[in-house]
Amino acid sequence: MTAVVAALLGSAYVLGRSLVPDQTQRHATGVTTEGDGPHYADQTPEEPPTGAPTGTPTGTPTGIATAGQSAGPTEAGQDGSGQSASGDKLFGAHTETGNARLALTFDDGPDPRYTPQVLAILREYDVKATFCVVGENAQDHPDLIQAIVADGHTLCNHSWHHDVSLGNKSADQIRADLVRTNEAIRSAVPDAPIVWYRQPGGAWTYPVVSVSQQLGMTPLHWSVDPSDWQAPGASKIAATVLAQAEPGAVVLMHDAGGDRQGTVDALRRILPQLSARYELEALPTDPT
Numbered sequence: 311m312t313a314v315v316a317a318l319l320g321s322a323y324v325l326g327r328s329l330v331p332d333q334t335q336r337h338a339t340g341v342t343t344e345g346d347g348p349h350y351a352d353q354t355p356e357e358p359p360t361g362a363p364t365g366t367p368t369g370t371p372t373g374i375a376t377a378g379q380s381a382g383p384t385e386a387g388q389d390g391s392g393q394s395a396s397g398d399k400l401f402g403a404h405t406e407t408g409n410a411r412l413a414l415t416f417d418d419g420p421d422p423r424y425t426p427q428v429l430a431i432l433r434e435y436d437v438k439a440t441f442c443v444v445g446e447n448a449q450d451h452p453d454l455i456q457a458i459v460a461d462g463h464t465l466c467n468h469s470w471h472h473d474v475s476l477g478n479k480s481a482d483q484i485r486a487d488l489v490r491t492n493e494a495i496r497s498a499v500p501d502a503p504i505v506w507y508r509q510p511g512g513a514w515t516y517p518v519v520s521v522s523q524q525l526g527m528t529p530l531h532w533s534v535d536p537s538d539w540q541a542p543g544a545s546k547i548a549a550t551v552l553a554q555a556e557p558g559a560v561v562l563m564h565d566a567g568g569d570r571q572g573t574v575d576a577l578r579r580i581l582p583q584l585s586a587r588y589e590l591e592a593l594p595t596d597p598t
């Protein structure tokens with residue numbers, strides 16, 4: 311499996327990087343030791359921003375390359391490494407809003423520690439956003455799914471268990487995962503549209519794109535990635551987002567999956583400027 315995945319990705323880059331430092335660092339910070347809620351272990355190597363123009367997708371996605379060799383029991387991983395994916399690795403997944411508006415997206419939740427904080431800040435600035443939720447978390451926290459929708463935000467399917475290698479499974483397995491996730495969401499908010507799908511790790515494959523579209527969802531990637539899942543601190547997260555924001559940008563952040571206080575604090579810092587510079591939108595529920 312690993313060999314196949316690596317080959318899919320163009321393995322020279324992937325295999326040349328080690329995950330060990332990231333995992334060591336995150337364990338050292340205690341991120342994975344908190345008791346409640348799932349933590350999607352960092353199994354995706356960071357894509358260094360060097361050489362990549364801000365907001366311009368280039369390079370190689372690395373998200374799925376590590377799933378087969380990771381130590382984690384869940385095959386879960388964080389998003390972010392796919393930020394610099396070249397167009398031919400995205401299989402047509404959207405990286406921008408398609409208009410001048412900027413979209414904030416929050417992945418991996420909902421999480422009872424951070425999602426309510428994110429919602430409160432968004433409410434304070436009257437900003438609508440999009441939440442890419444994980445099925446098992448939706449099942450565990452239907453109240454938070456309801457709170458997201460009640461505040462006017464839109465939803466995105468982010469798979470049942472944040473399986474970064476989902477795209478390498480059979481179409482039937484992919485379909486079952488995405489359907490299960492949508493069913494968990496709909497059990498909380500029966501009437502809420504779920505028209506976006508974001509592949510964990512940005513590890514797109516043709517089958518996962520195809521199945522998501524068959525299920526009426528549009529594949530959603532991103533154009534701005536502050537790597538907040540690595541908990542670089544609020545200042546760094548805020549600086550990256552503000553530096554790379556541009557009309558049409560889709561900003562990737564996380565309200566779950568580990569210690570996300572830095573993201574919450576960054577959000578509070580960036581919203582005054584972002585909302586002054588751009589019109590912010592929840593990704594529409596009637597994408598074309």
Ligand SMILES: [Zn+2]
Pocket residue numbers: 387388389417418468472510511
């Ligand atoms: Zn994710």
